[in-house]
Amino acid sequence: MATVSAPWNYTLHLPRDSRAPGIARGTLRLVLSAHGMAQHASTAELLASELLTNAHTHTAGPYALRIRSMEPDRLMVAVWDTDPRVPDAFQEGAPVVVPPEDVEHGRGLHLVRACAESVGVSVLREWGASKGGKLLWAECGEAR
Template identity: 45%
Template structure:
């Protein structure tokens, strides 16, 4: 009788690209579902060291997508070369919030730190600021009405395991 046992898997991240996509309804529970999915994917691919920062930033973008659009949202997780993770959030609202409507500049982190100091007592409106402070790269672009039958916008950020984003935000 043959015996089957699970093979040992290497928990180190692979250099092979992968992509996961999750469609989210316009529901307040969507951010939690996105975080749980993200943690499972990163753990499964040996990228658990990115999980805390990725969860925080994903939660901010999904919450904004649900709050500021009427339709569903979509989460896309992509492993890029050199253990880089790109998280994208699509929603049906075509308005790209500033400063995601322009590419980040060399001094954007300093600008974001100054904004954070100015908004220290605010109780809302800091989600995209957190993304700017913690992500290695970020951006956004509109999606045309005729592109694959969808419209709206896509906001994204990238993380690499080489940098501690929480140190910058703290």
């Protein structure tokens, strides 16, 4: 008999430190293992890694990793940062444009779009409880 677990979410606030993305990926693996979702660890870690690296590289402030259970066997991986500007790859209606092979950067968010089942962005314009900025998210898990 299968059991249904209650929805859960974790938020890890990260300092402006080059070690933060690695610490966040380790935390992600631990959380998924603890919730019986280790089968999604490689995809979720890839999504988180690219989103975290984007926040670390392109913003000046702190950032945070959010992991949230969705319907059975699905999860959302999201990264919040203080910059409200939406990257080109996450613009609404943005075409999937793969950067040329000879460029060193610019593939990460396109990789997220290719590997996630859905992606999105929430721009947080109010500085109250939300602290402003944006939240880039990607979902993975069993196909609907």
